[in-house]
Amino acid sequence: MTSTDNHIRIFDTTLRDGEQSPGATMTLEEKIQIAELLDDMGIDIIEAGFPIASNGDFEAVSMIAERSKNSVIAGLARAIPEDIERAGQAVKKANRGRIHTFVSTSPIHLQHQMKKTEDEVLEIIKKTVTQARNLIDDVEWSGMDATRTSVDFLCKCCEVAIKYGATTINIPDTVGYAIPREFHNLIKTLKEKVSGADEIIFSTHCHNDLGLAVANSLAGVEAGARQIECTINGLGERAGNAALEEVVMAINTRSDALPFGTKVDTKKILRASKLVSAITSFPVQYNKAIVGKNAFAHESGIHQDGMLKNSQTYEIMSPESIGLKESSLVMGKHSGRHAFREKLADLGYVLGNNAFQDAFERFKALADKKKNVYDEDIMALVDDEIASSTDRLKFNSLIVHAGTEGPQSAELVIDVDGKLVKKKSTGDGPVDAIFNCIKAIFPHQASLPLYQVQAVTEGTDAQAEVSVKLEDNGVSTTGRSADTDTLVASARAYLNALNKLLIVKERNA
Numbered sequence: 480m481t482s483t484d485n486h487i488r489i490f491d492t493t494l495r496d497g498e499q500s501p502g503a504t505m506t507l508e509e510k511i512q513i514a515e516l517l518d519d520m521g522i523d524i525i526e527a528g529f530p531i532a533s534n535g536d537f538e539a540v541s542m543i544a545e546r547s548k549n550s551v552i553a554g555l556a557r558a559i560p561e562d563i564e565r566a567g568q569a570v571k572k573a574n575r576g577r578i579h580t581f582v583s584t585s586p587i588h589l590q591h592q593m594k595k596t597e598d599e600v601l602e603i604i605k606k607t608v609t610q611a612r613n614l615i616d617d618v619e620w621s622g623m624d625a626t627r628t629s630v631d632f633l634c635k636c637c638e639v640a641i642k643y644g645a646t647t648i649n650i651p652d653t654v655g656y657a658i659p660r661e662f663h664n665l666i667k668t669l670k671e672k673v674s675g676a677d678e679i680i681f682s683t684h685c686h687n688d689l690g691l692a693v694a695n696s697l698a699g700v701e702a703g704a705r706q707i708e709c710t711i712n713g714l715g716e717r718a719g720n721a722a723l724e725e726v727v728m729a730i731n732t733r734s735d736a737l738p739f740g741t742k743v744d745t746k747k748i749l750r751a752s753k754l755v756s757a758i759t760s761f762p763v764q765y766n767k768a769i770v771g772k773n774a775f776a777h778e779s780g781i782h783q784d785g786m787l788k789n790s791q792t793y794e795i796m797s798p799e800s801i802g803l804k805e806s807s808l809v810m811g812k813h814s815g816r817h818a819f820r821e822k823l824a825d826l827g828y829v830l831g832n833n834a835f836q837d838a839f840e841r842f843k844a845l846a847d848k849k850k851n852v853y854d855e856d857i858m859a860l861v862d863d864e865i866a867s868s869t870d871r872l873k874f875n876s877l878i879v880h881a882g883t884e885g886p887q888s889a890e891l892v893i894d895v896d897g898k899l900v901k902k903k904s905t906g907d908g909p910v911d912a913i914f915n916c917i918k919a920i921f922p923h924q925a926s927l928p929l930y931q932v933q934a935v936t937e938g939t940d941a942q943a944e945v946s947v948k949l950e951d952n953g954v955s956t957t958g959r960s961a962d963t964d965t966l967v968a969s970a971r972a973y974l975n976a977l978n979k980l981l982i983v984k985e986r987n988a
Protein backbone atom coordinates (compact mmCIF):
# COMPACT_ATOMS: atom_id res chain seq x y z
CA MET A 480 0.00 0.00 0.00
CA THR A 481 1.53 3.36 -0.93
CA SER A 482 0.80 6.92 0.02
CA THR A 483 -0.89 7.49 -3.34
CA ASP A 484 -3.89 5.75 -1.77
CA ASN A 485 -5.75 8.71 -0.23
CA HIS A 486 -8.32 6.79 1.80
CA ILE A 487 -7.73 7.31 5.52
CA ARG A 488 -8.87 4.34 7.57
CA ILE A 489 -10.58 5.45 10.75
CA PHE A 490 -9.78 3.12 13.64
CA ASP A 491 -12.02 3.88 16.59
CA THR A 492 -10.74 2.83 20.01
CA THR A 493 -13.45 4.41 22.19
CA LEU A 494 -14.36 0.97 23.53
CA ARG A 495 -10.76 0.09 24.43
CA ASP A 496 -8.46 3.10 25.01
CA GLY A 497 -11.53 5.25 25.70
CA GLU A 498 -12.85 2.85 28.31
CA GLN A 499 -9.45 2.96 30.02
CA SER A 500 -10.22 6.54 31.18
CA PRO A 501 -10.88 6.42 34.90
CA GLY A 502 -14.66 6.43 35.38
CA ALA A 503 -15.58 5.64 31.76
CA THR A 504 -16.62 2.04 32.38
CA MET A 505 -19.32 0.77 30.04
CA THR A 506 -21.65 -2.20 30.34
CA LEU A 507 -21.90 -4.90 27.69
CA GLU A 508 -25.14 -3.49 26.29
CA GLU A 509 -23.69 0.02 26.17
CA LYS A 510 -20.62 -1.21 24.28
CA ILE A 511 -22.79 -3.06 21.80
CA GLN A 512 -24.87 0.04 21.26
CA ILE A 513 -21.84 2.22 20.59
CA ALA A 514 -20.31 -0.42 18.28
CA GLU A 515 -23.52 -0.65 16.25
CA LEU A 516 -23.54 3.09 15.73
CA LEU A 517 -19.83 3.13 14.79
CA ASP A 518 -20.37 0.31 12.29
CA ASP A 519 -23.36 2.14 10.89
CA MET A 520 -21.51 5.42 10.46
CA GLY A 521 -18.76 3.85 8.36
CA ILE A 522 -15.91 3.42 10.83
CA ASP A 523 -13.34 1.15 9.15
CA ILE A 524 -12.01 -0.57 12.27
CA ILE A 525 -13.56 -0.78 15.74
CA GLU A 526 -11.22 -1.79 18.55
CA ALA A 527 -13.85 -3.48 20.71
CA GLY A 528 -11.74 -4.22 23.78
CA PHE A 529 -8.91 -6.10 25.43
CA PRO A 530 -10.19 -9.70 25.54
CA ILE A 531 -7.68 -11.06 28.09
CA ALA A 532 -8.51 -8.29 30.58
CA SER A 533 -11.62 -10.05 31.93
CA ASN A 534 -14.44 -12.38 30.93
CA GLY A 535 -16.62 -9.30 30.49
CA ASP A 536 -14.16 -7.79 28.02
CA PHE A 537 -13.92 -11.06 26.12
CA GLU A 538 -17.70 -11.35 25.93
CA ALA A 539 -18.04 -7.75 24.73
CA VAL A 540 -15.47 -8.19 21.94
CA SER A 541 -16.99 -11.47 20.78
CA MET A 542 -20.57 -10.18 20.81
CA ILE A 543 -19.55 -7.04 18.90
CA ALA A 544 -17.65 -9.26 16.45
CA GLU A 545 -20.67 -11.49 15.96
CA ARG A 546 -22.99 -8.54 15.27
CA SER A 547 -20.57 -6.58 13.12
CA LYS A 548 -21.57 -5.71 9.57
CA ASN A 549 -18.95 -3.76 7.66
CA SER A 550 -16.36 -2.70 10.22
CA VAL A 551 -13.27 -4.74 10.98
CA ILE A 552 -13.41 -5.74 14.67
CA ALA A 553 -10.08 -5.62 16.48
CA GLY A 554 -9.12 -7.16 19.83
CA LEU A 555 -6.05 -5.90 21.70
CA ALA A 556 -3.35 -8.27 22.97
CA ARG A 557 -0.07 -7.75 24.80
CA ALA A 558 2.92 -9.61 23.36
CA ILE A 559 1.98 -12.66 25.39
CA PRO A 560 0.81 -15.96 23.83
CA GLU A 561 -2.32 -16.23 26.06
CA ASP A 562 -3.38 -12.67 25.14
CA ILE A 563 -3.02 -13.35 21.44
CA GLU A 564 -4.89 -16.64 21.66
CA ARG A 565 -7.75 -14.95 23.56
CA ALA A 566 -7.92 -12.01 21.14
CA GLY A 567 -8.02 -14.46 18.22
CA GLN A 568 -10.94 -16.34 19.79
CA ALA A 569 -12.81 -13.13 20.58
CA VAL A 570 -12.74 -11.73 17.03
CA LYS A 571 -13.25 -14.98 15.20
CA LYS A 572 -16.99 -14.49 14.59
CA ALA A 573 -16.48 -11.11 12.95
CA ASN A 574 -16.99 -10.83 9.20
CA ARG A 575 -13.54 -9.30 9.34
CA GLY A 576 -11.46 -9.65 12.49
CA ARG A 577 -8.09 -8.22 13.49
CA ILE A 578 -5.60 -9.02 16.24
CA HIS A 579 -3.82 -5.89 17.47
CA THR A 580 -0.71 -6.80 19.41
CA PHE A 581 1.73 -4.37 21.02
CA VAL A 582 5.01 -4.30 22.87
CA SER A 583 7.02 -1.43 24.36
CA THR A 584 10.01 -0.26 22.35
CA SER A 585 11.40 2.81 24.16
CA PRO A 586 14.53 2.53 26.35
CA ILE A 587 12.66 3.85 29.37
CA HIS A 588 9.97 1.15 29.07
CA LEU A 589 12.50 -1.59 28.26
CA GLN A 590 14.69 -0.77 31.21
CA HIS A 591 12.13 -0.01 33.91
CA GLN A 592 8.96 -1.82 32.94
CA MET A 593 9.89 -4.79 30.80
CA LYS A 594 13.48 -5.41 31.92
CA LYS A 595 14.34 -6.69 28.45
CA THR A 596 17.11 -5.97 25.96
CA GLU A 597 16.43 -4.73 22.42
CA ASP A 598 17.32 -8.15 21.01
CA GLU A 599 14.86 -9.81 23.35
CA VAL A 600 12.15 -7.41 22.20
CA LEU A 601 12.87 -8.21 18.53
CA GLU A 602 12.53 -11.92 19.35
CA ILE A 603 9.23 -11.27 21.13
CA ILE A 604 7.90 -9.38 18.10
CA LYS A 605 8.89 -12.25 15.80
CA LYS A 606 7.15 -14.87 17.96
CA THR A 607 3.99 -12.94 18.77
CA VAL A 608 3.33 -11.58 15.29
CA THR A 609 3.88 -15.08 13.87
CA GLN A 610 1.42 -16.51 16.39
CA ALA A 611 -1.17 -13.85 15.57
CA ARG A 612 -0.72 -14.29 11.84
CA ASN A 613 -1.27 -18.04 12.22
CA LEU A 614 -4.65 -17.24 13.74
CA ILE A 615 -5.84 -14.48 11.40
CA ASP A 616 -4.82 -12.66 8.20
CA ASP A 617 -5.29 -9.16 9.57
CA VAL A 618 -2.62 -8.38 12.19
CA GLU A 619 -1.72 -4.97 13.56
CA TRP A 620 1.49 -4.44 15.48
CA SER A 621 2.16 -1.41 17.71
CA GLY A 622 5.42 -0.23 19.23
CA MET A 623 4.35 1.28 22.51
CA ASP A 624 6.02 4.60 23.32
CA ALA A 625 7.30 4.68 19.73
CA THR A 626 7.89 8.43 19.77
CA ARG A 627 10.48 8.06 22.56
CA THR A 628 12.23 5.14 20.83
CA SER A 629 15.43 5.47 18.80
CA VAL A 630 14.49 5.61 15.13
CA ASP A 631 16.99 2.88 14.23
CA PHE A 632 15.57 0.44 16.75
CA LEU A 633 11.98 1.34 15.80
CA CYS A 634 12.86 0.63 12.14
CA LYS A 635 14.20 -2.81 13.13
CA CYS A 636 11.04 -3.56 15.15
CA CYS A 637 8.79 -2.56 12.23
CA GLU A 638 10.85 -4.69 9.84
CA VAL A 639 10.53 -7.78 12.03
CA ALA A 640 6.79 -7.20 12.50
CA ILE A 641 6.29 -6.85 8.73
CA LYS A 642 8.50 -9.83 7.92
CA TYR A 643 6.46 -12.09 10.22
CA GLY A 644 3.09 -10.97 8.94
CA ALA A 645 1.87 -7.66 10.36
CA THR A 646 -0.39 -5.87 7.86
CA THR A 647 -0.70 -2.60 9.80
CA ILE A 648 2.11 -0.93 11.74
CA ASN A 649 0.89 1.47 14.38
CA ILE A 650 3.13 4.22 15.77
CA PRO A 651 1.74 5.32 19.13
CA ASP A 652 2.65 8.60 20.76
CA THR A 653 1.74 6.85 23.99
CA VAL A 654 2.57 9.72 26.34
CA GLY A 655 1.48 12.55 24.04
CA TYR A 656 5.03 13.90 23.83
CA ALA A 657 5.58 14.49 20.10
CA ILE A 658 5.07 17.73 18.23
CA PRO A 659 3.66 17.67 14.68
CA ARG A 660 6.96 18.25 12.86
CA GLU A 661 8.64 15.40 14.73
CA PHE A 662 5.76 13.04 14.22
CA HIS A 663 5.66 13.87 10.51
CA ASN A 664 9.40 13.17 10.22
CA LEU A 665 9.10 9.92 12.12
CA ILE A 666 6.44 8.49 9.80
CA LYS A 667 8.30 9.78 6.74
CA THR A 668 11.54 8.13 7.91
CA LEU A 669 9.83 4.82 8.67
CA LYS A 670 8.21 4.83 5.24
CA GLU A 671 11.56 5.49 3.60
CA LYS A 672 13.78 3.20 5.66
CA VAL A 673 11.74 0.18 6.73
CA SER A 674 11.96 -2.64 4.24
CA GLY A 675 8.48 -3.87 3.36
CA ALA A 676 6.94 -0.49 4.24
CA ASP A 677 5.14 -0.34 0.89
CA GLU A 678 3.26 -3.54 1.65
CA ILE A 679 1.60 -2.35 4.84
CA ILE A 680 -0.44 0.52 6.26
CA PHE A 681 1.18 2.89 8.73
CA SER A 682 -1.10 4.08 11.48
CA THR A 683 -1.08 6.92 14.03
CA HIS A 684 -2.19 6.61 17.65
CA CYS A 685 -1.65 9.97 19.32
CA HIS A 686 -2.43 10.89 22.90
CA ASN A 687 -3.41 14.41 23.81
CA ASP A 688 -1.22 15.31 26.79
CA LEU A 689 -0.01 18.48 25.08
CA GLY A 690 -3.24 19.06 23.18
CA LEU A 691 -1.52 17.97 19.94
CA ALA A 692 -3.15 14.60 19.27
CA VAL A 693 -5.20 15.71 16.25
CA ALA A 694 -2.38 17.86 14.82
CA ASN A 695 0.07 14.96 15.18
CA SER A 696 -2.35 12.49 13.57
CA LEU A 697 -2.84 14.77 10.57
CA ALA A 698 0.91 15.38 10.32
CA GLY A 699 1.34 11.59 10.26
CA VAL A 700 -1.19 11.30 7.45
CA GLU A 701 0.62 13.98 5.43
CA ALA A 702 3.79 11.93 5.84
CA GLY A 703 2.13 8.77 4.53
CA ALA A 704 0.16 7.15 7.37
CA ARG A 705 -3.19 5.85 6.15
CA GLN A 706 -4.89 4.88 9.39
CA ILE A 707 -5.75 7.15 12.31
CA GLU A 708 -6.56 5.70 15.71
CA CYS A 709 -8.94 7.95 17.58
CA THR A 710 -11.92 8.06 19.90
CA ILE A 711 -15.30 9.78 20.05
CA ASN A 712 -15.02 13.01 22.06
CA GLY A 713 -11.26 12.32 22.39
CA LEU A 714 -11.93 9.92 25.28
CA GLY A 715 -8.93 7.92 26.48
CA GLU A 716 -6.09 7.47 28.95
CA ARG A 717 -5.18 10.73 30.80
CA ALA A 718 -5.85 13.68 28.43
CA GLY A 719 -7.32 11.23 25.91
CA ASN A 720 -6.72 10.30 22.28
CA ALA A 721 -7.12 12.20 19.03
CA ALA A 722 -10.82 13.10 18.75
CA LEU A 723 -12.49 11.20 15.89
CA GLU A 724 -14.89 14.03 15.10
CA GLU A 725 -12.00 16.49 14.80
CA VAL A 726 -9.81 14.40 12.49
CA VAL A 727 -12.75 13.46 10.28
CA MET A 728 -14.11 17.00 10.00
CA ALA A 729 -10.64 18.47 9.45
CA ILE A 730 -10.13 16.08 6.52
CA ASN A 731 -13.62 16.83 5.21
CA THR A 732 -13.53 20.59 5.61
CA ARG A 733 -9.96 21.17 4.43
CA SER A 734 -9.86 18.84 1.46
CA ASP A 735 -8.03 21.63 -0.39
CA ALA A 736 -5.05 21.31 1.97
CA LEU A 737 -5.54 17.70 3.03
CA PRO A 738 -6.30 15.72 -0.14
CA PHE A 739 -7.63 12.66 1.65
CA GLY A 740 -10.98 11.08 2.36
CA THR A 741 -12.72 8.93 4.96
CA LYS A 742 -15.82 6.73 4.73
CA VAL A 743 -17.42 8.28 7.79
CA ASP A 744 -21.03 9.47 7.53
CA THR A 745 -20.39 12.79 9.27
CA LYS A 746 -24.11 13.35 9.88
CA LYS A 747 -23.91 10.72 12.62
CA ILE A 748 -21.05 12.43 14.46
CA LEU A 749 -23.15 14.43 16.90
CA ARG A 750 -25.27 11.42 17.72
CA ALA A 751 -22.13 9.37 18.47
CA SER A 752 -20.74 12.15 20.64
CA LYS A 753 -23.94 12.40 22.64
CA LEU A 754 -24.25 8.65 23.02
CA VAL A 755 -20.69 8.24 24.30
CA SER A 756 -21.10 11.21 26.62
CA ALA A 757 -24.37 9.82 27.98
CA ILE A 758 -23.03 6.31 28.47
CA THR A 759 -19.75 7.32 30.11
CA SER A 760 -21.22 10.37 31.85
CA PHE A 761 -18.23 12.37 30.60
CA PRO A 762 -19.62 15.81 29.73
CA VAL A 763 -18.54 17.42 26.46
CA GLN A 764 -16.88 20.76 27.07
CA TYR A 765 -19.12 23.61 25.77
CA ASN A 766 -16.48 24.99 23.42
CA LYS A 767 -15.21 21.57 22.25
CA ALA A 768 -14.44 21.63 18.52
CA ILE A 769 -17.18 20.13 16.30
CA VAL A 770 -19.48 18.67 18.99
CA GLY A 771 -19.46 21.24 21.83
CA LYS A 772 -22.73 22.98 22.60
CA ASN A 773 -21.23 26.31 21.44
CA ALA A 774 -19.39 24.96 18.38
CA PHE A 775 -22.03 26.45 16.07
CA ALA A 776 -23.40 29.21 18.33
CA HIS A 777 -22.85 32.82 17.33
CA GLU A 778 -23.15 35.26 20.19
CA SER A 779 -21.56 38.57 19.23
CA GLY A 780 -23.62 41.06 17.22
CA ILE A 781 -21.04 41.31 14.46
CA HIS A 782 -21.00 37.53 13.97
CA GLN A 783 -24.79 37.26 14.07
CA ASP A 784 -25.08 40.01 11.51
CA GLY A 785 -22.62 38.23 9.20
CA MET A 786 -24.38 34.90 9.66
CA LEU A 787 -27.74 36.38 8.69
CA LYS A 788 -26.21 37.76 5.48
CA ASN A 789 -24.30 34.61 4.56
CA SER A 790 -23.57 31.68 6.89
CA GLN A 791 -20.14 31.22 5.36
CA THR A 792 -18.99 34.50 6.86
CA TYR A 793 -18.35 32.80 10.19
CA GLU A 794 -19.05 29.11 9.57
CA ILE A 795 -16.47 26.84 7.91
CA MET A 796 -18.76 23.82 8.00
CA SER A 797 -22.49 23.52 8.32
CA PRO A 798 -24.16 22.33 11.52
CA GLU A 799 -26.13 19.86 9.38
CA SER A 800 -22.90 18.21 8.24
CA ILE A 801 -22.35 16.81 11.75
CA GLY A 802 -26.05 16.04 12.27
CA LEU A 803 -27.00 19.17 14.20
CA LYS A 804 -30.51 20.29 13.42
CA GLU A 805 -32.39 23.35 14.62
CA SER A 806 -33.61 22.63 18.11
CA SER A 807 -37.24 21.91 17.40
CA LEU A 808 -40.36 21.74 19.46
CA VAL A 809 -41.11 18.06 19.50
CA MET A 810 -44.42 17.07 20.87
CA GLY A 811 -46.71 17.58 23.74
CA LYS A 812 -48.67 15.23 25.92
CA HIS A 813 -51.07 14.37 23.09
CA SER A 814 -48.35 13.00 20.85
CA GLY A 815 -48.75 9.33 20.18
CA ARG A 816 -46.51 6.31 20.01
CA HIS A 817 -46.08 6.56 16.25
CA ALA A 818 -44.89 10.17 16.33
CA PHE A 819 -42.55 9.34 19.20
CA ARG A 820 -41.04 6.41 17.30
CA GLU A 821 -40.54 8.63 14.25
CA LYS A 822 -38.87 11.29 16.35
CA LEU A 823 -36.52 8.70 17.85
CA ALA A 824 -35.58 7.44 14.39
CA ASP A 825 -34.99 11.03 13.31
CA LEU A 826 -32.63 11.49 16.25
CA GLY A 827 -30.82 8.26 15.37
CA TYR A 828 -32.23 5.88 18.01
CA VAL A 829 -33.49 2.39 17.29
CA LEU A 830 -34.90 0.85 20.46
CA GLY A 831 -36.14 -2.67 21.12
CA ASN A 832 -39.80 -3.06 22.17
CA ASN A 833 -39.25 -2.97 25.94
CA ALA A 834 -36.81 -0.07 25.84
CA PHE A 835 -39.19 1.80 23.51
CA GLN A 836 -42.14 1.25 25.86
CA ASP A 837 -40.16 2.49 28.89
CA ALA A 838 -38.90 5.52 26.97
CA PHE A 839 -42.42 6.33 25.76
CA GLU A 840 -43.81 6.18 29.28
CA ARG A 841 -41.09 8.51 30.52
CA PHE A 842 -41.75 10.85 27.60
CA LYS A 843 -45.45 10.98 28.51
CA ALA A 844 -44.60 11.71 32.13
CA LEU A 845 -42.21 14.44 31.02
CA ALA A 846 -44.74 15.99 28.64
CA ASP A 847 -47.21 16.14 31.54
CA LYS A 848 -44.74 18.18 33.61
CA LYS A 849 -43.01 20.24 30.97
CA LYS A 850 -44.74 22.58 28.52
CA ASN A 851 -42.20 22.38 25.70
CA VAL A 852 -40.43 19.12 25.02
CA TYR A 853 -37.36 19.63 22.80
CA ASP A 854 -35.08 17.23 20.96
CA GLU A 855 -32.51 17.64 23.74
CA ASP A 856 -35.12 16.52 26.29
CA ILE A 857 -35.91 13.41 24.29
CA MET A 858 -32.22 12.59 23.87
CA ALA A 859 -31.52 13.03 27.59
CA LEU A 860 -34.48 10.85 28.44
CA VAL A 861 -33.61 8.03 26.03
CA ASP A 862 -29.91 8.10 26.90
CA ASP A 863 -30.97 7.79 30.53
CA GLU A 864 -33.10 4.78 29.66
CA ILE A 865 -30.20 3.15 27.79
CA ALA A 866 -27.80 3.82 30.66
CA SER A 867 -30.06 2.11 33.19
CA SER A 868 -31.58 -0.75 31.20
CA THR A 869 -29.43 -3.47 32.80
CA ASP A 870 -29.10 -2.06 36.30
CA ARG A 871 -29.34 -4.28 39.38
CA LEU A 872 -30.58 -1.36 41.47
CA LYS A 873 -33.49 0.56 39.95
CA PHE A 874 -35.11 3.75 41.15
CA ASN A 875 -38.77 3.33 42.08
CA SER A 876 -40.06 6.35 44.02
CA LEU A 877 -38.93 9.24 46.21
CA ILE A 878 -40.47 11.60 48.80
CA VAL A 879 -38.31 14.42 50.12
CA HIS A 880 -38.60 16.89 52.96
CA ALA A 881 -36.41 19.92 52.21
CA GLY A 882 -36.18 23.62 53.05
CA THR A 883 -35.23 25.66 56.11
CA GLU A 884 -37.13 23.56 58.66
CA GLY A 885 -34.83 20.60 59.20
CA PRO A 886 -33.99 17.88 59.47
CA GLN A 887 -34.04 17.32 55.70
CA SER A 888 -35.09 13.77 55.00
CA ALA A 889 -35.84 11.41 52.13
CA GLU A 890 -37.92 8.28 51.75
CA LEU A 891 -36.66 6.23 48.85
CA VAL A 892 -37.88 3.00 47.29
CA ILE A 893 -35.43 1.02 45.16
CA ASP A 894 -35.91 -2.18 43.23
CA VAL A 895 -32.98 -4.37 44.30
CA ASP A 896 -32.63 -7.41 42.05
CA GLY A 897 -36.39 -7.40 41.47
CA LYS A 898 -37.47 -6.72 45.11
CA LEU A 899 -38.76 -3.35 46.32
CA VAL A 900 -36.91 -1.99 49.37
CA LYS A 901 -37.93 1.21 51.20
CA LYS A 902 -35.79 3.34 53.57
CA LYS A 903 -36.08 6.74 55.20
CA SER A 904 -32.97 8.76 56.13
CA THR A 905 -32.03 12.26 57.16
CA GLY A 906 -29.03 14.17 55.83
CA ASP A 907 -27.22 17.43 55.49
CA GLY A 908 -29.65 18.65 52.83
CA PRO A 909 -32.01 16.61 50.62
CA VAL A 910 -29.32 15.23 48.29
CA ASP A 911 -27.31 13.93 51.23
CA ALA A 912 -30.49 12.40 52.69
CA ILE A 913 -31.20 10.59 49.40
CA PHE A 914 -27.66 9.26 49.15
CA ASN A 915 -27.90 8.10 52.78
CA CYS A 916 -31.07 6.17 51.89
CA ILE A 917 -29.19 4.41 49.08
CA LYS A 918 -26.34 3.54 51.47
CA ALA A 919 -28.85 2.19 53.98
CA ILE A 920 -30.62 0.04 51.37
CA PHE A 921 -27.44 -1.15 49.69
CA PRO A 922 -24.43 -0.70 52.01
CA HIS A 923 -21.17 0.13 50.21
CA GLN A 924 -17.87 1.89 50.83
CA ALA A 925 -17.60 4.12 47.75
CA SER A 926 -16.72 7.80 48.17
CA LEU A 927 -18.31 10.60 46.13
CA PRO A 928 -15.63 12.74 44.45
CA LEU A 929 -18.07 14.47 42.09
CA TYR A 930 -21.70 15.60 42.12
CA GLN A 931 -22.67 17.95 39.31
CA VAL A 932 -25.93 19.44 38.00
CA GLN A 933 -26.65 21.21 34.72
CA ALA A 934 -29.78 22.16 32.78
CA VAL A 935 -30.62 20.25 29.57
CA THR A 936 -32.50 23.17 28.01
CA GLU A 937 -33.50 26.69 29.02
CA GLY A 938 -36.38 27.61 31.33
CA THR A 939 -37.31 26.87 34.92
CA ASP A 940 -39.10 23.69 33.87
CA ALA A 941 -35.92 22.38 32.18
CA GLN A 942 -34.70 18.91 32.99
CA ALA A 943 -31.72 18.80 35.34
CA GLU A 944 -28.91 16.53 34.20
CA VAL A 945 -27.03 15.18 37.19
CA SER A 946 -23.63 13.45 37.07
CA VAL A 947 -22.30 11.46 40.00
CA LYS A 948 -18.85 9.93 40.28
CA LEU A 949 -18.16 7.15 42.78
CA GLU A 950 -14.77 5.79 43.77
CA ASP A 951 -13.97 2.56 45.54
CA ASN A 952 -10.55 0.99 45.95
CA GLY A 953 -9.01 2.68 42.92
CA VAL A 954 -12.04 1.99 40.70
CA SER A 955 -14.19 4.92 39.69
CA THR A 956 -17.44 5.04 37.76
CA THR A 957 -19.70 7.88 36.68
CA GLY A 958 -23.49 7.82 36.45
CA ARG A 959 -25.89 10.34 35.02
CA SER A 960 -29.59 10.99 34.82
CA ALA A 961 -31.98 13.71 33.72
CA ASP A 962 -35.34 14.69 35.18
CA THR A 963 -37.36 17.85 35.71
CA ASP A 964 -36.91 17.09 39.41
CA THR A 965 -33.24 17.57 40.34
CA LEU A 966 -33.60 15.29 43.37
CA VAL A 967 -35.06 12.42 41.35
CA ALA A 968 -32.24 12.86 38.81
CA SER A 969 -29.72 12.83 41.69
CA ALA A 970 -31.05 9.54 43.04
CA ARG A 971 -31.05 7.95 39.59
CA ALA A 972 -27.56 9.22 38.74
CA TYR A 973 -26.13 7.86 42.02
CA LEU A 974 -27.79 4.49 41.35
CA ASN A 975 -26.42 4.46 37.80
CA ALA A 976 -22.86 5.03 39.07
CA LEU A 977 -23.32 2.39 41.76
CA ASN A 978 -24.64 -0.16 39.26
CA LYS A 979 -21.56 0.40 37.11
CA LEU A 980 -19.31 -0.01 40.13
CA LEU A 981 -20.93 -3.39 40.82
CA ILE A 982 -20.31 -4.44 37.22
CA VAL A 983 -16.63 -3.45 37.34
CA LYS A 984 -16.14 -5.24 40.66
CA GLU A 985 -17.75 -8.39 39.28
CA ARG A 986 -15.59 -8.11 36.16
CA ASN A 987 -12.41 -7.71 38.21
CA ALA A 988 -13.29 -10.44 40.71
Ligand code: KIV
Nearest residue numbers: 581621623624651653
Ligand atom coordinates in the same frame (compact mmCIF):
# COMPACT_ATOMS: atom_id res chain seq x y z
O1 KIV B 1 -1.14 4.44 23.74
C1 KIV B 1 -0.71 3.32 23.40
O2 KIV B 1 0.49 3.10 23.22
C2 KIV B 1 -1.69 2.26 23.24
C3 KIV B 1 -1.23 0.99 22.63
C4 KIV B 1 -1.81 -0.20 23.30
C5 KIV B 1 -1.52 1.00 21.15
O3 KIV B 1 -2.85 2.44 23.53
Ligand code: ZN
Nearest residue numbers: 496653684716
Ligand atom coordinates in the same frame (compact mmCIF):
# COMPACT_ATOMS: atom_id res chain seq x y z
ZN1 ZN C 1 -3.30 4.61 23.69
